[in-house]
Amino acid sequence: MSPPNPRRTNEQEARPSRGIPEATVARLPVYLRALTALADRGIATASSEELARAAGVNSAKLRKDLSYLGSYGTRGVGYDVEYLRYQIAREIGLTQDWPVVIVGIGNLGHALANYSGFVSRGFGIVGLLDADPARVGEQVGDHEIQAYGELERVVSEYGVAIGVISTPATAAQEVCDRMVAAGITSVLNFAPVVLSVPAGVDVRKVDLSTELQILAYHEQRKALAGPGTGPLSQVDGIPVERSPLVP
Amino acid sequence: MSPPNPRRTNEQEARPSRGIPEATVARLPVYLRALTALADRGIATASSEELARAAGVNSAKLRKDLSYLGSYGTRGVGYDVEYLRYQIAREIGLTQDWPVVIVGIGNLGHALANYSGFVSRGFGIVGLLDADPARVGEQVGDHEIQAYGELERVVSEYGVAIGVISTPATAAQEVCDRMVAAGITSVLNFAPVVLSVPAGVDVRKVDLSTELQILAYHEQRKALAGPGTGPLSQVDGIPVERSPLVP
DNA sequence: TAGATTGTTAATCGATTAACAATC
DNA sequence: TAGATTGTTAATCGATTAACAATC
Numbered sequence: 296m297s298p299p300n301p302r303r304t305n306e307q308e309a310r311p312s313r314g315i316p317e318a319t320v321a322r323l324p325v326y327l328r329a330l331t332a333l334a335d336r337g338i339a340t341a342s343s344e345e346l347a348r349a350a351g352v353n354s355a356k357l358r359k360d361l362s363y364l365g366s367y368g369t370r371g372v373g374y375d376v377e378y379l380r381y382q383i384a385r386e387i388g389l390t391q392d393w394p395v396v397i398v399g400i401g402n403l404g405h406a407l408a409n410y411s412g413f414v415s416r417g418f419g420i421v422g423l424l425d426a427d428p429a430r431v432g433e434q435v436g437d438h439e440i441q442a443y444g445e446l447e448r449v450v451s452e453y454g455v456a457i458g459v460i461s462t463p464a465t466a467a468q469e470v471c472d473r474m475v476a477a478g479i480t481s482v483l484n485f486a487p488v489v490l491s492v493p494a495g496v497d498v499r500k501v502d503l504s505t506e507l508q509i510l511a512y513h514e515q516r517k518a519l520a521g522p523g524t525g526p527l528s529q530v531d532g533i534p535v536e537r538s539p540l541v542p
Numbered sequence: 543m544s545p546p547n548p549r550r551t552n553e554q555e556a557r558p559s560r561g562i563p564e565a566t567v568a569r570l571p572v573y574l575r576a577l578t579a580l581a582d583r584g585i586a587t588a589s590s591e592e593l594a595r596a597a598g599v600n601s602a603k604l605r606k607d608l609s610y611l612g613s614y615g616t617r618g619v620g621y622d623v624e625y626l627r628y629q630i631a632r633e634i635g636l637t638q639d640w641p642v643v644i645v646g647i648g649n650l651g652h653a654l655a656n657y658s659g660f661v662s663r664g665f666g667i668v669g670l671l672d673a674d675p676a677r678v679g680e681q682v683g684d685h686e687i688q689a690y691g692e693l694e695r696v697v698s699e700y701g702v703a704i705g706v707i708s709t710p711a712t713a714a715q716e717v718c719d720r721m722v723a724a725g726i727t728s729v730l731n732f733a734p735v736v737l738s739v740p741a742g743v744d745v746r747k748v749d750l751s752t753e754l755q756i757l758a759y760h761e762q763r764k765a766l767a768g769p770g771t772g773p774l775s776q777v778d779g780i781p782v783e784r785s786p787l788v789p
Numbered sequence: 790t791a792g793a794t795t796g797t798t799a800a801t802c803g804a805t806t807a808a809c810a811a812t813c
Numbered sequence: 814t815a816g817a818t819t820g821t822t823a824a825t826c827g828a829t830t831a832a833c834a835a836t837c
Contacts, residue, residue, distance in 0.1 A: 318804060320759050321756055323755070324756065343820095355807065358821090359806085359820085359821085370817080370820080374819090388761065403650075403653040406649035406652070407750065410751075418754055483754060483757060487575060503660075504571065504660070507663070509567055512633070514640070514728050565827080602831065605794095606829080606830085617796080618836070619795085797834085797835095800832100801828100802829070803828075806826090807825095809820105809821090809822085810819105811818105
């Protein structure tokens with residue numbers, strides 16, 4: 296079972312680079328942000344307990360998550376904030392910059408284009424595209440809205456791998472198809488439709504009304520339990536005094 | 543174990559109304575949307591297979607999910623689209639309207655305020671609030687931006703249970719605290735910070751850069767595997783031909 | 790009745806958590 | 814060395830999936 300040489304083969308074991316669980320991947324950006332916040336406050340070292348508090352998870356989960364990346368902590372001491380920050384950024388792939396194109400520059404597209412976290416977090420907008428000729432040429436932040444027809448050119452010129460869809464629902468599938476045909480393999484979809492894509496293309500969806508509906512479900516449960524009914528089984532706490540639901 | 547009367551006690555078993563798994567709750571809005579789309583196309587009945595395809599899940603999962611709500615299908619036939627749609631809406635709590643307040647009316651707040659899916663899906667904006675006096679009075683959609691100081695009045699006047707935070711990160715925790723103090727028990731947070739709330743308050747977070755980072759991680763994995771390397775273990779498919787990542 | 794499809798069971802898989810040996 | 818804290822193990826919990834008996 297064990298290799299002839301008992302020394303650990305760091306290249307294989309310390310950086311698995313494969314097989315990080317999805318749930319862990321989804322938390323890495325949260326840890327990254329927590330580390331950046333600690334660094335900004337001038338904190339050089341943090342224990343898993345402190346880091347977990349900043350990230351809003353429990354420390355066992357955090358240590359387990361970090362163990363998939365390698366052994367970047369020091370027993371008895373904690374984690375070097377700057378070093379761990381770099382390791383997570385590298386694992387996610389943020390040591391390079393990702394060119395991103397946004398299609399559909401309505402209200403939401405404007406908000407996305409002006410979102411400062413975009414540039415600061417390893418992403419760069421290389422194109423804002425809209426199908427409405429009346430919008431083409433409009434200046435949004437540092438960019439000028441281009442015609443939707445420019446999609447293929449922008450994708451190939453900048454080597455875009457990630458596309459953002461903030462069009463109306465009716466246009467989203469067509470835009471997605473064309474993004475994929477142009478070479479995009481990751482799509483962030485804000486339109487309220489289920490996109491169908493070929494194997495090998497990743498889609499993530501952000502949906503305001505889904506989020507609100509999930510909250511509404513829990514809110515209704517709280518109301519059914521009634522004020523003062525005691526702890527709820529599902530939600531992690533007791534109902535607090537609330538105002539009536541509908542005026 | 544079984545009650546004296548073998549007849550099923552529908553009130554308890556057909557409508558558990560308690561203990562629906564979180565993962566199922568998160569999919570109910572997706573099913574609701576799929577059913578609405580089917581209804582719009584004039585389809586009156588759908589099998590679990592058809593419905594699952596429209597929702598982008600597999601049919602076993604869909605049937606399992608629906609079984610938590612009750613037995614709303616007909617064996618050998620399928621589900622009545624309109625009936626199931628109503629049952630899911632009722633389960634989520636969308637047979638009533640939820641008054642929502644939005645704090646922070648920058649680019650994103652404007653987008654949210656103008657989002658049509660808001661009203662059509664059981665939610666109603668009852669207040670748009672901003673701390674910047676220069677913005678107060680501005681008309682956004684059907685509403686006029688009000689002073690942040692109006693928060694308590696709006697919450698109590700309309701019985702607001704759900705608050706949306708679209709402020710800068712620095713303001714989010716303060717806004718959240720004040721929302722909770724005013725009686726809000728569900729918060730949808732768009733600011734890139736981990737909010738801390740007392741037990742009994744639900745928080746959901748929507749975070750653009752987190753979503754992009756998750757995509758970047760998978761994108762990097764595809765690049766590491768290399769074009770033509772064959773199926774990836776984690777991602778559900780084979781890498782397709784891609785453009786270079788960085789120009 | 791024969792065919793179709795649900796609702797449920799049971800097996801499997803993945804995620805979370807507590808506990809603690811390893812080790813700084 | 815004594816104290817602190819990581820990295821890992823193992824137990825538990827929850828979610829997914831295939832398969833099929835129930836039943837329209």
